[in-house]
Amino acid sequence: MSVNTLVTDPPQSGASPLPQLIFIVCEIFIRHIGFQLLP
Numbered sequence: 001m002s003v004n005t006l007v008t009d010p011p012q013s014g015a016s017p018l019p020q021l022i023f024i025v026c027e028i029f030i031r032h033i034g035f036q037l038l039p
Helices: 002-008 018-037
Strands: none
Touching: none
């Protein structure tokens, strides 16, 4: 439930969902590169 709340939580204190989106994209990108570097 905490994950759903975090995703559906509206921006507060001027925060925007953009940083979270960038973090998710970077995590997927790093994982993809990691798998590519595996022998």
